[in-house]
Amino acid sequence: MRHIRILTDIQSFFSINNDKAGLLQTAFVISYMLFAPLFGYLGDRYSRRWIMAGGVFLWSLTTLCGSFMTEFWWFLLFRALVGVGEASYSTIAPTIISDYFVGDVRSKMLALFYFAIPVGSGMGYIVGSKTAEAVGKWQSALRVTPALGAVAILFIIFVLEDPERGQSEGSGHMEPTPWTEDIKDIVQNRSFMYSTAGFTCVAFVAGALSWWAPTFIEMGLKLQDNGGTVNSDDVSYKFGIIAMVSGLLGVPFGSLVAQKLRHVYPRIDANICAVGLLLSSPLVFFACITSRYSATGCFTLVFFAVFFLNLTWSVVADILLRIRRESTFKSRHLRNAPPTQTTSLVFGAITVAAGIAGVSLGAVMTRHLKPTYPRIDPLTCAGGLVLSAPLLFATTYACTYDTTLCYLLLFFGQVALNLNWAIVSDILLYVVLPTRRSTAAGFQLLASHALGDAGSPYLIGVLSEAFKISLAPSGAGNSTSDAVSDLVAFKALQYALFSTCFVEVIGGLFFLITAFYILQDKHKVEAAVHAVNSQHLLVSDSDQDPSIS
Secondary structure (H helix, E strand, O other): OOOOOOHHHHHHHHOOOHHHHHHHHHHHHHHHHHHHHHHHHHHOOOOHHHHHHHHHHHHHHHHHHHOOOOOHHHHHHHHHHHHHHHHHHHHHHHHHHHHHOOHHHHHHHHHHHHOHHHHHHHHHHHHHHHHHHHHOOHHHHHHOHHHHHHHHHHHHHHOOOOOOOOHHHOOOOOOOOOHHHHHHHHHOOHHHHHHHHHHHHHHHHHHHHHHHHHHHHHHHHHHHOOOOOOOHHHHHHHHHHHHHHHHHHHHHHHHHHHHHHOOOOOEOHHHHHHHHHHHHHHHHHHHHHHEOOOHHHHHHHHHHHHHHHOEHHHHHHHHHHEEOOOEHHHHHOOOOOOOOOOHHHHHHHHHHHHHHHHHHHHHHHHHHHOEOOOEHHHHHHHHHHHHHHHHHHHHHHHOEOOHHHHHHHHHHHHHHHHOOEEEEOEHHHHHEOHHHHHHHHHHHHHHHHHHOOOOHHHHHHHHHHHHHHHHOOOOOHHHOOHHHHHHHHHHHHHHHHOHHHHHHHHHHHHHHHHHHHHHHHHHHHHHHHHHHHHHHHHHHHHHHOOOOO
């Protein structure tokens, strides 16, 4: 269960400012990224089923324990331990999918898997806010997930079968190589490194938005009402819907385009990711602007921004898995606004909706366009980021002027972001050898979280506090009205969120560079797998017929 909906309640309970509030997410991601390479190494060599079961158990236990903490630093510690548990299954799960499926079917399954990111995020806003509202305590929102985790553990142990590594590609007889050799090969893989850099930008923006967007929109709505009260649950609900729908559209759309154009444009994967980021950037920018003037416009921009970001998820994973195996996957892999009842629900609904839309759209688009445009994957990712940036930028301005516009901008901005998820995973899978994908995944998670969402919530919090000081009227003292204080707090967070737009543009450029190398690296993996298979067949024939020398 995500903490976003109840962030203001947590800040009030522990008496912390924006910087420490952002530190909660940073602590989680730091532990997540540090343990991802370890689980990637283990996932390439030991039982993935039991590793995942243990990780889900740790995740559920630490989430439950954290809900009983009354001191901030103890709460922060258990928040960090949650990241350790999540690192286990998030690193290994996509590589299991790659061993069950191959080709376009794999892209479809990855798109389905990455629905969980935006949909789960959006549902977290909704379920968390409703649970906290029903019970009357924010801690109750954290006590729902352990029960769900127990069900997941039973399915992993008694239902999941751990396939042989490389089974779907006919390379199940490939032997693991030394870990140092895996790392050396992964670092020299240009498609993987550049797609990881682009994915890091996606993670930076997604982490910042998921943590601060509901609070920011709530502040904008309060200014629209001239300092009146705002329903926090309503905002989270709408945001959750936006995230879910944009994810359902963005992830499959990016995957579909990559699959359809891959045969004609071999570099389409990286291009999709680049386009997604570049399109998302202006959307984020305008979403920040419109949040004060139009809630509808703000949410609309956010929706499309996240939609285009979602184009990259399944595509990047597919790229990585085509290059290396599980190892690579790991590497990659307001205080001024009073807590009320509606903002979190709206925000959560928007997040869920944008996630559903963006992830689906990205997966579907790349799948259908990949035969014609082989480089569609990275191009879709780039386009998603580019389109998302102005939408989210406009959202920050719309939230204080038009609530509907703010929500619309937010929705489309998130759709653009969600275009990337499935595509990024697809890229990983086809540019990394089967026996190195877990290591590659761990390395990618380490890099993307270390430079992405590990620091972005905290950085946004620090920047907003710094802007508060510079924007506060000098010598105002006690004469400063509540309206002025609210406006300063809003402007400070708005300016801090503008930084995400520039990061999206940079990420789009990284995906465009990926498009130049993706075919070469993909062919290297295919040649290596073919050579091993040919040698295996030759040895088998010689064993059956002694006359063959």
